[in-house]
Amino acid sequence: MTLIFEPLAPDHVPPELIVDFDFFKIPQDVTDPVQIWHGLADAGAPPIFYTPRNGGHWVFLRYADIVEGYRNHEMFSTRGAQIPPIEPFPVLQPNGVDPPEHDVFRKILAPMFTPLAVRRMTEGLQRRAESLISGFAGQGQCDFIADYAAKFPTATFLELFGLPEERLPEFLRIANVFFRSTDPDIRAANLLEIYAVLEELFREKERNPQSDIATTVLQARDADGKPFPWQDIINCGFLLFVAGLDTVTNTMAYVWRYLATTPDARQKFRDRLDDPAAFLLAIEELMRINAVSNIYRRVTHDCEYKGVQFRKNDRVILPNTVANRDGAIFPDPQTIDLDRKVNNHVTFGVGPHRCIGSHLAKREIMISLQEWLRQIPDFELAEDQDALSVFGGSVMGFESLKLRW
Amino acid sequence: MRVVANLNVCQGHARCEDLCPEVFSTDPIEGKVVIDQPEFPPELEEKVRIAVRNCPEGALRIARGGKL
Ligand code: SF4
Numbered sequence: 027m028t029l030i031f032e033p034l035a036p037d038h039v040p041p042e043l044i045v046d047f048d049f050f051k052i053p054q055d056v057t058d059p060v061q062i063w064h065g066l067a068d069a070g071a072p073p074i075f076y077t078p079r080n081g082g083h084w085v086f087l088r089y090a091d092i093v094e095g096y097r098n099h100e101m102f103s104t105r106g107a108q109i110p111p112i113e114p115f116p117v118l119q120p121n122g123v124d125p126p127e128h129d130v131f132r133k134i135l136a137p138m139f140t141p142l143a144v145r146r147m148t149e150g151l152q153r154r155a156e157s158l159i160s161g162f163a164g165q166g167q168c169d170f171i172a173d174y175a176a177k178f179p180t181a182t183f184l185e186l187f188g189l190p191e192e193r194l195p196e197f198l199r200i201a202n203v204f205f206r207s208t209d210p211d212i213r214a215a216n217l218l219e220i221y222a223v224l225e226e227l228f229r230e231k232e233r234n235p236q237s238d239i240a241t242t243v244l245q246a247r248d249a250d251g252k253p254f255p256w257q258d259i260i261n262c263g264f265l266l267f268v269a270g271l272d273t274v275t276n277t278m279a280y281v282w283r284y285l286a287t288t289p290d291a292r293q294k295f296r297d298r299l300d301d302p303a304a305f306l307l308a309i310e311e312l313m314r315i316n317a318v319s320n321i322y323r324r325v326t327h328d329c330e331y332k333g334v335q336f337r338k339n340d341r342v343i344l345p346n347t348v349a350n351r352d353g354a355i356f357p358d359p360q361t362i363d364l365d366r367k368v369n370n371h372v373t374f375g376v377g378p379h380r381c382i383g384s385h386l387a388k389r390e391i392m393i394s395l396q397e398w399l400r401q402i403p404d405f406e407l408a409e410d411q412d413a414l415s416v417f418g419g420s421v422m423g424f425e426s427l428k429l430r431w
Numbered sequence: 432m433r434v435v436a437n438l439n440v441c442q443g444h445a446r447c448e449d450l451c452p453e454v455f456s457t458d459p460i461e462g463k464v465v466i467d468q469p470e471f472p473p474e475l476e477e478k479v480r481i482a483v484r485n486c487p488e489g490a491l492r493i494a495r496g497g498k499l
Contacts, residue, residue: 136462141445143459306449368484376487380442382462 038335039076047071048079049320049343050419057413059422060317060347064360067348074334081110083322083341084334089352089372091332092344095323097377099124101331102323102342104379109322109341109420116217119262121269125378131254131262134246135382138186138239144385147182151390154181155397163401167408167430170282171275175427176202178394179274182386183267187227188238205272205421224263228256239266270383273319274390276423280316281391282398284362286407286429294364296399308364309392314371315362317346318422321375346372347422405431433494434471434479436464441490450485451478464490 035044047066052059066087073088086092095102103124108115117123120131137143158177162168180197184190189197200223203216227240235241243262248254285292298305325340350371351359374381381387408428415425434454443462447455453475454468471479483491 133461136443137460140443140459140462141448141457303449310446310449367481370485370487372487374444377442380444380487385445 035076035078035082036337038337040335043072043075043334045071045075045077045085046079047075047077047085049085049345050080050417052416052418054414057416059416059418062418063320063345063348064351074332081341083109083343084336085343085345087345087348089349089355092346092349093372093376095342095344096321096372096375096379099378101326101329101336103326104128104323107322107324107341109343111341116221116261116264118265118268119258121265121379122261128378130248131243131258132378132382134243135239135262135266138242139382139386141385144389147386148389148393150185151182151393152397154178154185155394156401159397159401167428170427170429171279171424172426174394175275175278175282176271178278179271179390182390183270186239187263187266188231188236188240189227201267201271204268206417206425220264220267221260224260224267228259228263266383269381270387272421272423274387276318276421277313277316277387278391278394279424279427280318281312281395282429283407283424283427284312284316285395286405286427289404291362291364292399292404295395296403299396299399305392305396306388307366309388309395310369310371311362311364311366312391313373313388314350314356314366314369317350317371317373319373320345320347320420320422322420346375402431405429432471432473432476432479433469434466434483435469435492435494436466437490437492438463440488441486442488444487446485446487447482447491451475451482454479455482 045066049062052062056062071087074084074086074091076082076084086095104122105117105124106113106115106122120128120135155178158174162173168174176198177194180201181191181194184193184197200216200219203212204220207213207216228244231238231240231244235245240263243259246254285295295305295308298308321344323342323344325336325338325342327338329336350356350373353359355370374384406429408430411428412426417423417425441463443457443464445457445464447464448457454466454471456465456467457463458465479493483493
């Protein structure tokens with residue numbers, strides 16, 4: 027095989043393991059970013075392959091390898107794993123560090139994200155969903171992303187952090203730049219802006235402690251009873267900012283797009299409105315099929331693993347959507363079966379770094395869908411919805427989703 | 432019949448609690464599984480089995496008799 031593109035792969039990668047694949051780039055005719063990954067698997071790409079794009083990185087394509095990648099943090103570290111490599115990049119707490127260091131901030135956050143803690147937020151989430159949806163239900167149409175899916179998780183974040191709802195427009199703006207901008211200068215300025223906001227927020231909570239996540243993180247103490255380094259506290263705030271906004275927004279976009287185009291599924295969810303267990307089971311299947319995030323790891327040392335040579339600092343991508351539709355694990359993997367009984371999907375990751383916000387994310391989506399179906403039982407894609415407003419990257423999704431009813 | 436959990440492996444997905452709240456709940460501090468009814472009655476067997484099979488970490492196991 028001859029390479030007809032630049033840049034070249036490094037010498038430790040044999041030609042048969044090289045595929046020219048750019049996960050940020052969606053080909054012209056593809057209307058759904060997850061398809062680029064499934065297209066690769068269908069085209070017979072090796073189960074572990076290397077692409078020289080985006081600074082060069084490996085891709086795992088099997089459920090078993092992806093799950094092992096998550097669990098084996100001695101070899102696949104989360105520290106400094108950005109693709110393409112961005113330096114310096116803040117060390118997120120706790121997800122940017124590996125156990126045992128990881129467990130310190132994880133333990134601080136854990137009680138605030140348990141199923142019980144999330145159940146206690148139900149009423150607030152319900153109220154927010156109701157008021158946002160009733161704001162446009164009478165109009166017969168909306169852009170689901172701008173009008174709902176971006177606002178809902180951002181407003182939820184503000185509440186968890188004990189910030190006033192008036193700051194929603196400001197947060198929507200900085201989040202939008204953070205998640206969508208590709209201009210390095212704008213990105214750098216945006217990072218500074220986010221850090222300035224977090225700094226201000228935590229200083230304010232220091233003066234004026236309340237019962238919110240920011241205060242809890244601030245007041246946590248290490249084993250010797252001392253406060254944590256200021257930078258770690260801010261980096262923990264930063265993690266919560268980046269983790270819960272775009273992922274929920276885009277998962278929702280996928281779910282609503284599917285429902286808008288599948289009358290059958292709308293009916294099934296309407297039938298389950300009064301049966302939380304059945305509703306949740308169906309949501310779990312939509313979580314499996316709509317895994318929007320592709321997770322990065324960094325190889326910690328030179329070694330041979332599964333017959334492949336890895337070098338220290340090689341980057342690896344664990345694409346959850348590929349794991350979730352591996353036929354070796356899921357019977358009839360491309361079919362959405364809202365009654366699927368065994369569903370070991372990895373949408374929230376597995377192992378020590380598993381998404382701590384999974385219960386909150388699911389509840390945000392579940393409550394949103396219940397409320398939506400109560401106010402807008404039937405809906406479809408608007409005629410002017412541009413099928414190609416899609417993006418790839420570490421979180422995949424849609425720039426707009428115009429619906430009508 | 433008895434169900435046991437390996438807490439070193441459990442990462443708190445709470446799939447078990449979602450699927451069989453009669454037997455499983457989640458610890459409010461660490462967020463790991465709590466088995467409220469290790470010796471579950473036969474009518475819950477199907478639900479417990481489904482919960483065990485849905486644990487993404489493989490942290491749950493059904494043991495026969497009193498032995499682990
Ligand atoms: S599903 Fe498994 S990992 Fe999750 S809480 Fe239950 S036992 Fe733990």
